[in-house]
Amino acid sequence: MPVSVLTGAGISTDSGIPDFRGPQGVWTKNPQAEATAMIDRYLADPEVRRDSWRARLEHPVWKAAPNAAHLALVDLERAGLLRALITQNIDELHQRAGSSPEKVIELHGTVHRVECLSCDLITPMPEVLARVEAGEADPPCPRCGGIQKSNTISFGQNLKPEVLEAAVRAARSCEVFVAVGTSLTVHPAAGLCGQALDSGARLVIVNAEPTPYDRFADQVVGEPIGRALPALVQELIDAAR
Known part of the structure; x- marks a missing residue:
């Protein structure tokens, strides 16, 4: 069977x-947070990217079992x-x-990896979060300087x-x-x-x-x-x- x-x-x-759409969901409590999951907003707005990196740094996944x-x-x-x-x-x-x-x-996808949206370089998330902790609010790709994001599918991506x-x-x-x-x-x-x-x-x-x-x-x-x-x-x- x-x-x-x-x-x-x-x-x-x-x-x-936390989930996203449930009664206690992330987007239920803070509808503006949904913007960080939209690829067009992420690409166009540096502030959205900075918010996203701060959220990744504090994501509960790092302590979850x-x-x-x-x-x-x-x-x-x-x-x-x-x-x-x-x-x-x-x-x-x-x-x-x-x-x-x-x-x-x-x-x-997975939040444990980072991808460059220009050259497709894949980097372990801890390496990039270390750069965020060191003061890089929106760390660019170390190979091509392109925009990086978690290796996850955002709204607007296939x-x-x-x-x-x-x-x-x-x-x-x-x-x-x-x-x-x-x-x-x-x-x-x-x-x-x-x-x-x-x-x-x-x-x-x-x-x-x-x-x-x-x-x-x-x-x-x-x-x-x-x-x-x-x-x-x-x-x-x-x-x-």
């Missing part, structure tokens, strides 16, 4: 990383049931929990085609598709539910708030993810025995 899983920001809130929900997905993989773990998150907590990197499909193709293959080739901690309103990630349904998979949604796909799901779980996902994974493992 191959299972593909899509995770969103809600799976990491128990690790101390995997929680019970991340660990449950490791159990799913060790049981031989995990087809792929597709994530909208940029925190790498799945890998830190023990999920195999080759199983994890990072739709939106997902990498090979990453999206891998996610679509995973959605189309599973028997159960589990969406965890995601509002299922951001495309193309949300559309993976439709890909799975069209291929005959069962859809299970674990999320605190209603989603547009709830009416198509075989099961909708609104309980806290840290408790609900381990229980669901155990159900899947027991059903496969």
